[in-house]
Amino acid sequence: MIYLKEPLKIEEKSFEIIKSNIKKEFNLEELPVVLRAIHATGDYDYENIIRFKNEPIKAGIEALKDKVRVFTDTKMAYAGINKKLLKIIGASIYCYIDEKEIYENSKEKNITRSMAAIDKAVETNIEIFVIGNAPTALFRLCEYIERKIILPKLVIGVPVGFVGAEESKEVLYSLNVPSITTKGTKGGSNVAAAIFNAILYTVVGR
Secondary structure, eight states: OOOOOOHHHHHHHHHHHHHHHOOSOOOHHHHHHHHHHHHHHTTTTTHHHEEEEEHHHHHHHHHHTTTOOOEEEEHHHHHHHHOHHHTTTOEEEEOOOTTTHHHHHHHHHHHHHHHHHHHHHHHOOOOEEEHHHHHHHHHHHHHHHHHSOOOOEEEOOOSSSSSSSSHHHHHHHSSSSEEESSSTOOHEEEEEEEEHHHHHHHHHHO
């Protein structure tokens, strides 16, 4: 049985196939993000639903070169991000969702753990937010942005689902902050990680 076995060659072939099938045009900064979103999902619809606002890729690149602090809303997104490359550039990444403090605060305030995790992220001066699962996390972050308590260097906001996901992304897109998001219900932790990694690979290389 003959088939590709080398990971990088499989990835390169995948991107060749994706490039040959997408119909919309993207600039050189945006294209890697779109390719990785499609690659992570097998869904070409991402070329139609992904949205960029306020030069988010440029903002993300500049932040990553400055030892940025990154937050993810889920362990899955955290696992999917290339931490080895983050370490090379002196950046750090945090996911607070399983901490005892977060559980206790969510119970005390009658909010989701994802919201409590955002509260801690704001308190600990996180600069890039990567949110792929919890609409309540994105809503909470948007509240902080609206109240001018925080101005993130980049927000990747692509929560998935049918309760609040679409609405939370619309709120994010309305705000004057560098962001990458999607229209509608599609998204997920894998998409969020893929988008972030696309920017990271632009800075560090693959």
